[in-house]
Every structure is written in C-alpha cells, then in structure tokens.
Amino acid sequence: MSSKDVVLGRIRAALADGTPAPEIPRDYRRGPARVDLDLLVERLIDYKAVVHRLVPAEPEMGIEGSGPQVGPTVDKIDVTAAIRAAISDILPSGTVVVPPGLPAGWLPDGVEALVDDGLPADRIAATDGVVTASAVAVAETGTIVLDASPDQGRRIISLLPDLHICVLRTDQVVASVPEALERLDPTRPLTWISGPSATSDIELNRVEGVHGPRNLHIILLPA
Incomplete structure (x- = not known):
C-alpha cells in the first residue's frame, strides 16, 4: 500500500x-474602520x-498630502480626464489590450485600444501594455485583485503584456x-497581484518578469 492509499483511506x-x-x-x-490608504x-x-x-x-476625506507619491487634485467630474492624463504620462503612445467593458474615455488619443474579444496569446503579448480596472485591494498586503469582470477581462490579458496599468478606486480598498x-465571488477566476511579476531563488536573488508584467502602474482614484 502506497502513502497515497493510506492518506486517501484516512480521508474516506x-x-x-x-x-x-x-x-x-x-x-x-x-x-480598522478607516482603511489605511498610506x-x-x-x-x-x-x-x-x-x-x-x-x-x-x-480635505475631509483624509487623503490629500498623504503617501509617498501624491498626484494632482481632482474632483469627481474630472476623474475620467484625470485617468486619461495619468495613462498618457505612463504610455504616451502605442497599443494596449483592453477588456471589452473598459470605460470609454480612459485612453488618451495617442494610445490605440485593442479590445480582447478572444485574441490569441501572441497578439496580446505583442502589445505595449494592458489597461484594466480592478475588483478589490488589500492595504495590509499591497495586493490588487482582478475577478474577470467586464472592465477587467480575461486573466491572460493581465499576464502577457510587459506593462499593466490598473485603475483602482479608494472605496475598493479593504484592510x-x-x-x-x-x-x-470564489467561483470567478481571481488574479491576485502583489507588485510586478517576480520570483527569487534560494539565495533570494530577485528576478522580475517571470510569469507576468515587469511594470505595474496603479492609478488610485478617489471614491
């Protein structure tokens, strides 16, 4: 009797x-009741x-002036324009793959959108980047989660391009x-992202871009 048989027998x-x-x-x-965005x-x-x-x-939202990197001050009616400007700063021109439900107006004029309608892997990998929204983020671990909603798309589009631009609202952040x-929803295909793709060997030598994008940009929006 093998070890496998013993384990399965005990389970049965x-x-x-x-x-x-x-x-x-x-x-x-x-x-805590108030999520620590910093x-x-x-x-x-x-x-x-x-x-x-x-x-x-x-100012009563308690975000302004905090954090290592602080962007421009915006109000709610300027959010789409602010996203477009932020993406333009990251990638002024090129082609990005986007999920079918990405909000209109996010991409600057110089960036061409390639909508993923079942694109083959080689076409996705050949783009300059990917732009997605997000489902939730964890402050404690610095993790962004995608759940394949229409504004996030298939898991493959966030894994093949070298650049991932992810838009996150502050009301999606939990502690x-x-x-x-x-x-x-545990039945959805969840992708948990903690920084750019990286791994390390037994000597703790870090290697980036092993199984995903080497460059991760998070656009953090007010709620």
Whole structure:
C-alpha cells in the first residue's frame, strides 16, 4: 500500500459517517474602520509598483498630502480626464489590450485600444501594455485583485503584456485579506497581484518578469 492509499483511506474513513463540513468562520482579522490608504501605497511601492495617486479636492476625506507619491487634485467630474492624463504620462503612445467593458474615455488619443474579444496569446503579448480596472485591494498586503469582470477581462490579458496599468478606486480598498474575500465571488477566476511579476531563488536573488508584467502602474482614484 502506497502513502497515497493510506492518506486517501484516512480521508474516506473520516467522511464515512456523513458528518457535514463545519462552517468556516469569516469574522476574524477585521481591520480598522478607516482603511489605511498610506499603507496600501507603501506596500505597492515596496513591491516596485508605481502609484499615481489622484487626490480628491475634499480635505475631509483624509487623503490629500498623504503617501509617498501624491498626484494632482481632482474632483469627481474630472476623474475620467484625470485617468486619461495619468495613462498618457505612463504610455504616451502605442497599443494596449483592453477588456471589452473598459470605460470609454480612459485612453488618451495617442494610445490605440485593442479590445480582447478572444485574441490569441501572441497578439496580446505583442502589445505595449494592458489597461484594466480592478475588483478589490488589500492595504495590509499591497495586493490588487482582478475577478474577470467586464472592465477587467480575461486573466491572460493581465499576464502577457510587459506593462499593466490598473485603475483602482479608494472605496475598493479593504484592510485585510478576510475582508477582501467577503467581497469576492470564489467561483470567478481571481488574479491576485502583489507588485510586478517576480520570483527569487534560494539565495533570494530577485528576478522580475517571470510569469507576468515587469511594470505595474496603479492609478488610485478617489471614491
């Protein structure tokens, strides 16, 4: 009898009485009532992502002047124009792959959109970058999550291009991973992004761009 047989036998024995699996507690590790956006920015920059932080005009929101990188002050009616300007600063010209539901008006005039309607991998990889929205972000870990919604698209489009520009609203940021899981549908294809693609060997030599984009830019919007 192999070790595999022993393990599977024990599992079958444990399940033989038909006892249902217990409910998994989800009320642990709650963060503070006010999400620490500075911590999110700090974590992202530590991971070598670039943060373009658009600061709301209302000072009571408690964001202006905080964080390592602070962008221009904008109000709600200027958000689309501010996104377009931020993308233009990152990539003034070229071709980017975009999901079918990306909001109109985000891309500057010099950037051509290649809408992913089932594009082959080689065409996606040949673009200058990808622009997506996001589903949720975790301040504690500096993680951005995509859930394949229409404004985020297939997982492949965020993995093949060398540049990923991701737009994130402050009301999508939560303090901890358990809080992020509450907002996410586990049946959807989730992509968890903590900085540009990187790995390291046993000697901790960091290598970037192994299984995804080497350059990650986050445009952080007011809610």
